[in-house]
Amino acid sequence: MYPQVVPFVGAHLACLGAIWSGVTWQAVVLGIALYWLRMFGITGGYHRYFSHRTYKCGRAFQFFLAFIAQSSAQKSVLWWGAKHRHHHLYSDTEEDILSPRHKGFMYSHVGWIFAKKNDSTDLAKIEDFARYPELEWLHRYELAPTIILGVLSFLMAGWSGLFVGFF
Numbered sequence: 025m026y027p028q029v030v031p032f033v034g035a036h037l038a039c040l041g042a043i044w045s046g047v048t049w050q051a052v053v054l055g056i057a058l059y060w061l062r063m064f065g066i067t068g069g070y071h072r073y074f075s076h077r078t079y080k081c082g083r084a085f086q087f088f089l090a091f092i093a094q095s096s097a098q099k100s101v102l103w104w105g106a107k108h109r110h111h112h113l114y115s116d117t118e119e120d121i122l123s124p125r126h127k128g129f130m131y132s133h134v135g136w137i138f139a140k141k142n143d144s145t146d147l148a149k150i151e152d153f154a155r156y157p158e159l160e161w162l163h164r165y166e167l168a169p170t171i172i173l174g175v176l177s178f179l180m181a182g183w184s185g186l187f188v189g190f191f
């Protein structure tokens with residue numbers, strides 16, 4: 025454990041706040057909508073677009089994708105893309121940072137995030153996106169999308185909106 029992984033852990037634990045806040049219908053609808061949107065951000069954005077460049081899109085939509093994905097507290101768009109490219113470059117070798125072959129399923133699924141050596145971002149691996157100042161800004165202020173969307177969720181549906189809808 026080190027300070028940079030606290031938001032990731034906190035985002036998972038915070039849903040327990042629902043025990044205190046209760047569950048409203050507005051929060052449930054918000055939760056379903058945000059789950060769909062952010063999962064698209066991660067799989068369609070972080071993975072397919074920013075890591076693999078599977079498709080092309082405009083600069084505004086590119087920023088929207090990065091912002092939505094980054095609101096999930098899975099670290100910055102440049103960090104995610106660089107780590108994933110590294111993973112494909114060295115798949116299942118000793119160099120692979122998240123191979124189940126060398127350190128097991130739990131390490132490859134989530135444990136590797138807690139290894140401090142994986143906290144840094146090799147910007148050379150993601151320089152095609154690092155050249156955009158708005159993505160560089162997101163990289164620098166990693167938690168900004170998470171905090172902004174969390175506050176919006178609270179404003180839309182109260183504490184339940186935050187714990188159930190957002191977390």
Ligand SMILES: [Zn+2]
Nearest residue numbers: 071075108112
């Ligand atoms: Zn991939």
